[in-house]
Amino acid sequence: xxxxxxxxxxxxxxxxxxxxxxxxxxxxxxxxxxxxxxxxxxxxxxxxxxxxxxxxxxxxxxxxxxxxxxxxxxxxxxxxxxxxxxxxxxxxxxxxxxxxxxxxxxxxxxxxxxxxxxxxxxxxxxxxxxxxxxxxxxxxxxxxxxxxxxxxxxxxxxxxxxxxxxxxxxxxxxxxxxxxxxxxxxxxxxxxxxxxxxxxxxxxxxxxxxxxxxxxxxxxxxxxxxxxxxxxxxxxxxxxxxxxxxxxxxxxxxxxxxxxxxxxxxxxxxxxxxxxxxxxxxxxxxxxxxxxxxxxxxxxxxxxxxxxxxxxxxxxxxxxxxxxxxxxxxxxxxxxxxxxxxxxxxxxxxxxxxxxxxxxxxxxxxxxxxxxxxxxxxxxxxxxxxxxxxxxxxxxxxxxxxxxxxxxxxxxxxxxxxxxxxxxxxxxxxxxxxxxxx
Ligand SMILES: C[S@@+](CC[C@H](N)C(=O)[O-])C[C@H]1O[C@@H](n2cnc3c(N)ncnc32)[C@H](O)[C@@H]1O
Numbered sequence: 001x002x003x004x005x006x007x008x009x010x011x012x013x014x015x016x017x018x019x020x021x022x023x024x025x026x027x028x029x030x031x032x033x034x035x036x037x038x039x040x041x042x043x044x045x046x047x048x049x050x051x052x053x054x055x056x057x058x059x060x061x062x063x064x065x066x067x068x069x070x071x072x073x074x075x076x077x078x079x080x081x082x083x084x085x086x087x088x089x090x091x092x093x094x095x096x097x098x099x100x101x102x103x104x105x106x107x108x109x110x111x112x113x114x115x116x117x118x119x120x121x122x123x124x125x126x127x128x129x130x131x132x133x134x135x136x137x138x139x140x141x142x143x144x145x146x147x148x149x150x151x152x153x154x155x156x157x158x159x160x161x162x163x164x165x166x167x168x169x170x171x172x173x174x175x176x177x178x179x180x181x182x183x184x185x186x187x188x189x190x191x192x193x194x195x196x197x198x199x200x201x202x203x204x205x206x207x208x209x210x211x212x213x214x215x216x217x218x219x220x221x222x223x224x225x226x227x228x229x230x231x232x233x234x235x236x237x238x239x240x241x242x243x244x245x246x247x248x249x250x251x252x253x254x255x256x257x258x259x260x261x262x263x264x265x266x267x268x269x270x271x272x273x274x275x276x277x278x279x280x281x282x283x284x285x286x287x288x289x290x291x292x293x294x295x296x297x298x299x300x301x302x303x304x305x306x307x308x309x310x311x312x313x314x315x316x317x318x319x320x321x322x323x324x325x326x327x328x329x330x331x332x333x334x335x336x337x338x339x340x341x342x343x344x345x346x347x348x349x350x351x352x353x354x355x356x357x358x359x360x361x362x363x364x365x366x367x368x369x370x371x372x373x374x375x376x377x378x379x380x381x382x383x384x385x386x387x388x389x390x391x392x393x394x395x396x397x398x399x400x401x402x403x404x405x406x407x408x409x410x411x412x413x414x415x416x417x418x419x420x421x422x423x424x425x426x427x428x429x430x431x432x433x434x435x436x437x438x
Contacts (some may be wrong), residue, residue: 023059024059024060024061025059026057026058026059026068027057027058027059027060028055028056028057028058028071029042029045029047029055029056029058029060029065030042030053030054030055031047031050031051031052031053031054031055031056031074032052033052034051034052034096034107034422035422036111036394036422037095037422038095038096038421038422039095040052040054040056040067042058042065044063045060045062045063045064045065046063046064046065047064047065047066047067048066048067048087048090048095048157049067049086049087049098050067050070051073051074051076051077051098051099052074053074053075054070054071054072054073054074054077055070055071055072056068056069056070056071057069057071066087067087076099076100076103076104077098077099077100078098078099078100079098080094080097080098081097081133081169082094082097082167082168082169083166083167084153084163084165084166084167084168085097085098085420086098089163090156090157090159090163091153091154091156091163091165092154092155092156092157092158092159092163093153093154093165093168093170094169094170094419094420094421095157095420095421095422096420096421096422097169097420099420101130101419104130104416104419104420105128105130105414105416108414108416108424109126109128109414111393111424112126112393112412112414112424112426113126113412114393115393115394115396115397115426116397116400116409116412116428118397119396119397119398119400119401119403119404120400120401120404120405121400121404121408121409122408122409123409123412124409124410124411124412125412126412126413126414127283127411127412127413127414128413128414128415128416129275129276129279129413129414129415129416129417130415130416130419131272131273131275131276131415131416131417131418131419132275132419133169133170133419134168134169134170134171134172134173134176135170135172135273135274135275135276135417135419136170136171136172136175136272136273136417136418136419137172137175137202137203137270137272137273137274138175138200138201138202138203138270138272139154139171139175139179139200139201140198140199140200140201141153141154141165141179141198141199141201142154142155142162142197142198142199143182143183143186143195143196143197143198143199144162144195144196145195146164150183150184150186150187150195151164151165151183152164152165152179152180152182152183152199153165165179169420170419170420172203174203174208175201175203175208178201178208178210178235178237179199179201181231181234181235182199182210182231182235185227185231188227189224189227189228189231190212190215190224191215191216191219191220191221191224196214197212197213197214197215198212198213198214199211199212199213200212200213200266200267202253202264202267202268202270204238204253204254204255204264204270205254205255205256206238206251206252206253206254206256207236207237207238207239207250207251207253208235208236208237208238208253209237209238209239209241209253209264209266210232210235210237210239210240210241211240211241211242211243211266211267212240212241212242212243213243215242215243216243217242217243217245217247220242225247228240228242228247228248229247229248232247232248232250233248233250236250237250238250238251238252238253239251239252239253239266241266244266246266255270255301255331257302257303257306257307257331258306258307258310258335259310259334259335259336260302260306260310260331260332260334260335260337261331261334261335262301262302262306262327262328262330262331262334263301263326263327263330263331264301264327265301265321265323265324265326265327266323268300268301268321268323268324268327269300269301269321269324270300270301270303271303271417271425272417272418273417275417276415276416276417276425277303277417279413279415279417280303280304280389280413280415280425280427281303281304281307283387283411283413283415283427283429284304284308284363284387284389284427285304285307285308285311286411287385287387287410287411287427287429288308288313288361288363288385288387288429289385290311290312290313291313291360291361291385292312292313292314292360293313293314293315293316293358293359293360293361294308294313294314294315294316294359294360294361294362294363295315295316295317295318295351295356295359295361295362295363296308296315296316296317296318296362296363296364296365297318297346297351297362297363297364297365297366297371297374297378298318298319298320298346298364298365298366298367298371299317299318299319299324299328299341299365300319300321300324300328300365301324301327301328301331302317302327302328302331302332302339304363304365304387304389305317305328305332305339305341306328306331306332306335306337306339308363309332309337309338309339310335310337313361314338314340315337315338315339315340316339316340316342316359317339317340317341317342318341318342318343318344318346318351319341319342319343319344320343320344320345320346320347322343325341325342325343328341329341346366346371346374347369347371347373347374350371350373350374350376350377351374351377352377353377353378353380353381353382354381355381356377356378356381356383357381357382357383359381359383360383360384360385361383361384361385361386361387362378362381362383362385362386362387363386363387363389364378364386364387364388364389365388365389365390366390366395366399367391368391368392368395369392369395370390370392370395370396370398370399371399372395372398372399375388375399375400375402375403376402378402378403379402379403379406379407380402382406382432383432384431384432385429385430385431385432386403386407386429386430387427387428387429387430388400388426388427388428388430389425389426389427389428390425390426390428391423391424391425391426392424393424393426396426396428400428400430403430406432406433407430407431407432407433408430408431408433409428409429409430410429410430410431411427411428411429412426412427412428412429413426413427414426415427
């Protein structure tokens, strides 16, 4: 066991198993795989902080176990960089800091390849990108009172308990610093009494957008409003909101994409890291290539619509969230780009095949649940080129089955922008096979 890894020399936090209830007996088990959550699995028992191939001593209780010691470590095991990670603190921000980053990326890539095979495709060479530590530009953190004062942090895995955070290896430094400064000043910023707030932070191109949840805006006194405004000034925030209500807007939070300046709605969707966004955009735009018309479905604020429009393509962007729709319209207008923005619930009211048939390409990027009905309509339309973007290989595989009879998977990009978690982003480029009409 290399120094610093968990093993007999580093005893884990004592477990509470209820008064008088003996803890489950220690067993030696071999980990056979990682679940999508990043937890090691021994058969059907989940053991956090373990890796495939490892022999560990653990207390098993039903379908879950608590690893007590690693008896034989996997070659991919490394010393986790963060003191809050692991069976001791159990910060829920990361699941896999004990895994070498190259091995982590290889595991994610293998899951995507397996999903594509399940969907019925031959897998082309795969491009990969991994975001570096300290690059996550949006987060929701809990602010809570502890015996020694106010602290902020992520919740523990599978629990509402908050792990006070001294350092963070995933958040960008400006985001982490902003949360720390807010926690330090919070006694004077928020109404007295139990503080039970969440901080939603987004680092935009014009500054940090901070939204405080769990605090009643109407209950803020003049002194607290002034203190919050002062905090926004001192911390150089772009905007500070309490719930949905912007209290201070020093500069409108916005993304600058090419010539476009796109307002960022409060708590709106933005890809998790700037470099991840660039890798996804590159994969989509290169995959789509030079086309005259493209539909971008689940378009958000235009991460793909705007650069596609900048190539000269006529773009139809469809999105369900009203604030994203209006942001995308403003962004397109700011750069003089011709984007037709449609507000539509694509789950209950997918765009029909006959309306998609006129497009040379379709991009779709649904939430984790996927977009079964919309994907079926795109496949039925016979669009020549499809870029499917997804954060869930399982639902992506299900949605892409509709294409396997008539399309080839010609490019596959795996983007690991949620470093040290089980999450994956994928861009799959599908080309319709030529049909011999004779
Ligand atoms: C994964 S995000 C992708 C956004 C955008 N493509 C990007 O990369 O920034 C999914 C988007 O789908 C939108 N969405 C969720 N449910 C929807 C629905 N039923 N109909 C239309 N859009 C929906 C969300 O508001 C969000 O903007």
